[in-house]
Amino acid sequence: MENSLNCSIVPAVASDADDISSMSARLIEEGLPRSWTAWRVGKYIRNKNSVVLTARIDNVLVGFAIMHFKDHEAHLNLLAVEPGYRRTGIGRSLLCWLEESAVVAGIFLISLEVRADNNDALEFYADLGYRETGLIPRYYDDRFDAALLARDLSVGGVAGDSIFR
Numbered sequence: 372m373e374n375s376l377n378c379s380i381v382p383a384v385a386s387d388a389d390d391i392s393s394m395s396a397r398l399i400e401e402g403l404p405r406s407w408t409a410w411r412v413g414k415y416i417r418n419k420n421s422v423v424l425t426a427r428i429d430n431v432l433v434g435f436a437i438m439h440f441k442d443h444e445a446h447l448n449l450l451a452v453e454p455g456y457r458r459t460g461i462g463r464s465l466l467c468w469l470e471e472s473a474v475v476a477g478i479f480l481i482s483l484e485v486r487a488d489n490n491d492a493l494e495f496y497a498d499l500g501y502r503e504t505g506l507i508p509r510y511y512d513d514r515f516d517a518a519l520l521a522r523d524l525s526v527g528g529v530a531g532d533s534i535f536r
């Protein structure tokens with residue numbers, strides 16, 4: 372998928388694991404013990420019940436997302452876009468791609484956790500139709516609370532159209 376930004380959204384391959392892990396450490400796990408090692412990301416890339424997506428501009432990684440599919444629910448593990456490319460629709464397009472995959476698999480419930488103090492992400496998910504369903508105190512490193520979010524795709528469809536088609 373491409374648009375005028377020349378951004379392609381494509382499934383990750385094994386050789387992307389290092390870059391995705393570094394990006395997660397820098398953009399998502401900042402200040403926390405690193406849990407998404409390259410080995411763990413590689414496991415998700417290989418797992419047939421997971422989808423790991425990359426967003427690339429001129430073949431440079433500018434975003435990624437990881438979703439794991441269970442029987443009746445899909446869990447969004449990670450989603451990040453490089454700061455210089457935010458608010459251009461890349462995050463929405465990654466999520467839209469994953470939501471469409473869930474619907475094709477007959478799964479309509481998407482869940483995720485996000486740091487309760489991550490206002491940018493909370494605004495993003497709220498805009499895309501996600502609702503807070505709970506709070507887990509001290510979920511991250513026994514220090515930071517997690518907000519639980521969910522979206523029922525049977526109500527209102529997927530998160531708008533990807534702009535990268």
Ligand SMILES: CC(C)(COP(=O)(O)OP(=O)(O)OC[C@H]1O[C@@H](n2cnc3c(N)ncnc32)[C@H](O)[C@@H]1OP(=O)(O)O)[C@@H](O)C(=O)NCCC(=O)NCCS
Nearest residue numbers: 449450451452457458459460461462463491492494495498
């Ligand atoms: C959250 C994140 C993935 C959003 O990615 P993005 O590519 O900037 O999002 P989009 O451009 O697709 O935004 C879609 C809509 O979400 C909302 N939105 C996104 N970022 C927002 C912000 N910082 N403040 C308010 N609304 C925001 C807007 O309504 C936006 O539409 P608009 O730009 O037309 O107003 C990005 O900010 C990020 O990587 N953050 C750091 C990592 C992170 O916190 N990940 C989530 C936890 S795993």
